[in-house]
Amino acid sequence: MTPDLECQHLIKRFGETQAVDDVSFSVPQGSFFSILGPSGCGKTTIMRMIAGFLEPSGGDILIRGKSVLDTPPNKRPVNMVFQHLALFPMMCVADNIGYGLRRQGMAKAEIARRVEEMLHRINLPGLGQRKINELSGGQKQRIAIARCMILNPDVLLLDEPLGALDLKLREHMKIELKALQSEFDTTFVYITHDQSEALVMSDQIAVMNTGRFEQVGSGQELYYNPQTAFVAGFVGESNRWIGRVERIEGREAQVLTENGLTIFSSSQGSSLMTGDQVEIFVRPEAIRLSKKAENLDDLRNRLSGKVVSVLFNGAASNILFQAEEELEPIEVALPQSGEMTNLARGAEVAIGWTTDQARCFKWTDG
Amino acid sequence: MIPSIPQSRFVRFIYTAYVVLFFVYLAVPLIVVAIFAFNDSQFPSLPWEGFTLAWFFGDARPIIGIFHERTILSSILTSTIVGVSVSILSVAVGTTNAFLFNRYQFPGRGFLYVLMLLPLVVPGIVLGISILVFSSTIANAVWSGFSLELETLRPGLGLVVLGQFSFIATIATLVISARLQKFDQTLEDAALNLGADRLTAVRTITLPYLAPAMIGAGVVAFLMSFENFNTTLMLVGSDAPLTITMFDRMKEGSTPILNAVSLLLMVGSSLLALMMILVQRRS
Amino acid sequence: MKTETKIGFILLITPLLLWLVLLIIIPHIDMFLVSIRERVGVRQYQSSLANYGTFFEEPLYIWTFVRTATMSILATLITLVIAFPASYYIAKMAKGRTQSVLFLLCLVPFWVSEIVRTFGWMILLRETGLVSSVLQWTGIVSGPVEMLYNDTAIMIGLVYTSMLFMVVPLVTTLESLDDQIIEAAYDLGGSGLSILREVIIPHAAPGIVAGSIVVFMLTLGNYLTPTMLGGKDSLWFTELIYLQFIVRFNWELGAAFGFMLLLLSSIIVWSVLRLTGQTLEKTMG
Numbered sequence: 001m002t003p004d005l006e007c008q009h010l011i012k013r014f015g016e017t018q019a020v021d022d023v024s025f026s027v028p029q030g031s032f033f034s035i036l037g038p039s040g041c042g043k044t045t046i047m048r049m050i051a052g053f054l055e056p057s058g059g060d061i062l063i064r065g066k067s068v069l070d071t072p073p074n075k076r077p078v079n080m081v082f083q084h085l086a087l088f089p090m091m092c093v094a095d096n097i098g099y100g101l102r103r104q105g106m107a108k109a110e111i112a113r114r115v116e117e118m119l120h121r122i123n124l125p126g127l128g129q130r131k132i133n134e135l136s137g138g139q140k141q142r143i144a145i146a147r148c149m150i151l152n153p154d155v156l157l158l159d160e161p162l163g164a165l166d167l168k169l170r171e172h173m174k175i176e177l178k179a180l181q182s183e184f185d186t187t188f189v190y191i192t193h194d195q196s197e198a199l200v201m202s203d204q205i206a207v208m209n210t211g212r213f214e215q216v217g218s219g220q221e222l223y224y225n226p227q228t229a230f231v232a233g234f235v236g237e238s239n240r241w242i243g244r245v246e247r248i249e250g251r252e253a254q255v256l257t258e259n260g261l262t263i264f265s266s267s268q269g270s271s272l273m274t275g276d277q278v279e280i281f282v283r284p285e286a287i288r289l290s291k292k293a294e295n296l297d298d299l300r301n302r303l304s305g306k307v308v309s310v311l312f313n314g315a316a317s318n319i320l321f322q323a324e325e326e327l328e329p330i331e332v333a334l335p336q337s338g339e340m341t342n343l344a345r346g347a348e349v350a351i352g353w354t355t356d357q358a359r360c361f362k363w364t365d366g
Numbered sequence: 367m368i369p370s371i372p373q374s375r376f377v378r379f380i381y382t383a384y385v386v387l388f389f390v391y392l393a394v395p396l397i398v399v400a401i402f403a404f405n406d407s408q409f410p411s412l413p414w415e416g417f418t419l420a421w422f423f424g425d426a427r428p429i430i431g432i433f434h435e436r437t438i439l440s441s442i443l444t445s446t447i448v449g450v451s452v453s454i455l456s457v458a459v460g461t462t463n464a465f466l467f468n469r470y471q472f473p474g475r476g477f478l479y480v481l482m483l484l485p486l487v488v489p490g491i492v493l494g495i496s497i498l499v500f501s502s503t504i505a506n507a508v509w510s511g512f513s514l515e516l517e518t519l520r521p522g523l524g525l526v527v528l529g530q531f532s533f534i535a536t537i538a539t540l541v542i543s544a545r546l547q548k549f550d551q552t553l554e555d556a557a558l559n560l561g562a563d564r565l566t567a568v569r570t571i572t573l574p575y576l577a578p579a580m581i582g583a584g585v586v587a588f589l590m591s592f593e594n595f596n597t598t599l600m601l602v603g604s605d606a607p608l609t610i611t612m613f614d615r616m617k618e619g620s621t622p623i624l625n626a627v628s629l630l631l632m633v634g635s636s637l638l639a640l641m642m643i644l645v646q647r648r649s
Numbered sequence: 650m651k652t653e654t655k656i657g658f659i660l661l662i663t664p665l666l667l668w669l670v671l672l673i674i675i676p677h678i679d680m681f682l683v684s685i686r687e688r689v690g691v692r693q694y695q696s697s698l699a700n701y702g703t704f705f706e707e708p709l710y711i712w713t714f715v716r717t718a719t720m721s722i723l724a725t726l727i728t729l730v731i732a733f734p735a736s737y738y739i740a741k742m743a744k745g746r747t748q749s750v751l752f753l754l755c756l757v758p759f760w761v762s763e764i765v766r767t768f769g770w771m772i773l774l775r776e777t778g779l780v781s782s783v784l785q786w787t788g789i790v791s792g793p794v795e796m797l798y799n800d801t802a803i804m805i806g807l808v809y810t811s812m813l814f815m816v817v818p819l820v821t822t823l824e825s826l827d828d829q830i831i832e833a834a835y836d837l838g839g840s841g842l843s844i845l846r847e848v849i850i851p852h853a854a855p856g857i858v859a860g861s862i863v864v865f866m867l868t869l870g871n872y873l874t875p876t877m878l879g880g881k882d883s884l885w886f887t888e889l890i891y892l893q894f895i896v897r898f899n900w901e902l903g904a905a906f907g908f909m910l911l912l913l914s915s916i917i918v919w920s921v922l923r924l925t926g927q928t929l930e931k932t933m934g
Contacts (some may be wrong), residue, residue: 048370051832051836052372052836053370053371053832054370054834068912072372072835073371073372073439073832073835073836073838074837074838074839074840075838076836079836079837080831080832080833080836082829082832083829084827085831086827086829086830086832086833087828087833088830088847088848088854090847090848090851090852091847091851098762099834099837099839099847100837101837103838103840103921104838110571127864148836148837151838166840167899214846270854294652366890367808368741368742368831368832369742369744370828370832371831371832371835374902381734381738381742383735384735385734385735385738386817388731388734388735389735389751389754389821391809392754392755392757392758392809393754393757394762394769394773395758395766395768395769395770395773396757396758396765396766396769396771398769398772398773399765399768399772402772404755409777412777412778412779412782428685435690451815458664459664459668460810462661462664463661463664463665463757464666464667465661466658466661466662470658470661470662472658472662478665478669478928479930480930481669481673481674481930482669483667483674483929483930485673486863486866487862487866487909487914487915487918487929488673488866488911488914489866489869489870489911489914490870491872491887491890491891491910492680492870492907492910492911492934493676493901494671495680495890495894495904495907496675496676496677496680496907497672497677498894499679499683499900499904500675500676500679500680500752500786503679514799528672531668532668532672535668564653564657577822580754589760593761593762593764595762595763595764595872595873596870596871596872596873596887597890599872600891600894600895608762609762609763609764610765612762612768613764613873613877616764616768616771616877620768620771622672624768628761628762628764628765628768630762631761631762631765632760632765633890635760635761638760639756639760640813643753646668
């Protein structure tokens, strides 16, 4: 099956800067694809090229197998939900939704019928005559999507549309967006800098940094099996050390950090050599916490020390652990199963993690 | 039709050409006026008889430059006096109006606001004649009642100032209100909290904040007064401001001295406007 | 109200009332009273509508009145049509520094007196003027052409003089239109014309109305440009008012003319506001 959207060796230069640097990917039909990256990484540039508001400096964009480079934005079979939604304030809701159909020259009665049907589908029946500024944030969101979906685009582009919403509503809209996507069964390409948005909604996520894709995969793959240091640091929380490889044994690298801590970590097949500078990432939730050091005997990395601080945050609570004065504190997830709830500052505890939970990547300065 | 939307080269070219033409259209009359100020001829027209500064500095016939031309010099002075008076009056009333409309809710506020805007939509010449008629009515009444002749109510500079003020005050009010609206009133509360009384708070906090707008309004008022023609025409007495003098000269047939005056006006008002922009930018 | 605020209120409202009552309201009432009196003897007057009768009976007056009104409307429309693309360019096509420089350039002619602007056009258009010379030099015409002293010259001058008052409100409203809105309209299949009609013009409506009202007012009340650029037959209504007041010293008839002009402008401004659903506060304030 031809993918709905395919980008081949896409390049965009602005003067000297390379905003998008040879990016290739394809999005299968009916899937939810996210591009996740910090601001300025080039994700908006990619999206605007797909929509047709920027011309690529090189490469090709194919929609359902056909190049669209010569198609102007108003003729492309993609539609876009803009960052600030860009609903037309001079029109009522129905006129906003019907705008694209009017452009196709459809008969008035038919437009009215389809708009009404669309309003039902997005659970806003009877709101057609409302003014845009009379709507709530969530309603605007749905109308911005409906305005595009009524045109049956091959691909719907979404440019961080949840950014302007408050936290509660954003959580709610994540679920709703995912539901809308499966309801319409259309390919969504979503860009965001918020990893939780990407992780919750997407079938596939591309993590982007400085114009390149670092890794493309499902949320689980990115989280459990990051391929680059950037992905390991950007997706999820991590403790991070910088150190030097002392010894290599199979896939296990013994690393001495700058502060003198020895960590056994997994090199995941990348060719490391003794003496290499590396970064090591360990997730707080991958670290086991125990009141007795002997419970952790089966773990390769073990430390005993004190609780420096308890960062209580409900289910996402962590503690800060310190083994010795000169070592930097380590964040450790606080298990919610009961025996640790009375843990207080100064308590003597032990922590440990396996070799596989500590991922090390070759480090190049800057 | 914004840069991010692809357009054919041809359309883009036509559009750019149009905009260039538009600016040429704006500039040409002014450039022409400026250039002919230096023509060594009795007429501000072709042929070009050679470059001269005589229309500025000449002191003997046939070319008497503006710096030796009494009537023009004195009318520039007249215009300046009128302009400064109008500008001071307008800024003063504009400021009180801005405070009134921003700080007080009172019955008839909306009505007064609309009334305040009206001078902008009354033709200048009508403002002129209505003030002329009314002041004469009073002057005549005083004359027949007390046999007293009130010179100030007869056509002259006093009426010119009042006539110009009657609509320039609206503009000053709008400019100053716009800035006062953006003022964060908690700053004044903070001053009160720190021991200032209401008037001191306004004087030390609010007025300095308003200053750029007040200066801006003052400059705009001065420029508008300086170039006003319609209202002035109906109210002018024996001392003619510059625009009236130039108008009379032009009807007689123009010499490049008018170009010279115009050039000075352009330079002067551009400098004023530039100054205003600098003041605005600094704040 | 507390005493303190009450005193403040009185101090603030006094200048406003003095200005509006003494310089705007009473003078206009007085002008109306003068316009409805008729001189029957030396210093003897009676109320009558005779002056308005004169206005409606004399074809020259009516004709000039109608002509002034139509030409003012026409000048407003021409100004709008010329200014809109240029304003759009400044507001949406130009970016950053270019944008502010272009905008300032538009303001320059305003810094200079109207009399200078008119003078410029006289130098350009008269028989011995620049345009005529250029036309002769290029060989398009064989002898000098007089382009001054006709209605076209008046129109050119009026449009030129009013341009700024159209450009400023247009640029201000167009600038507030988010680029994303225009992109969204393209993205949904809109073409240049349909976006102009359904998105850009509705958004710019307040600016269009404000600019048009100001330009219309200025044009209708203009005296200088028609007098200097117009010919003997191209009378402007303000010239009639001037004639009655200053030359003939017939203030009664002059006041009636003034009142007719005021009535005309009020009716047109009011109906434009009504038709477009705008208010004076919103467009002017």
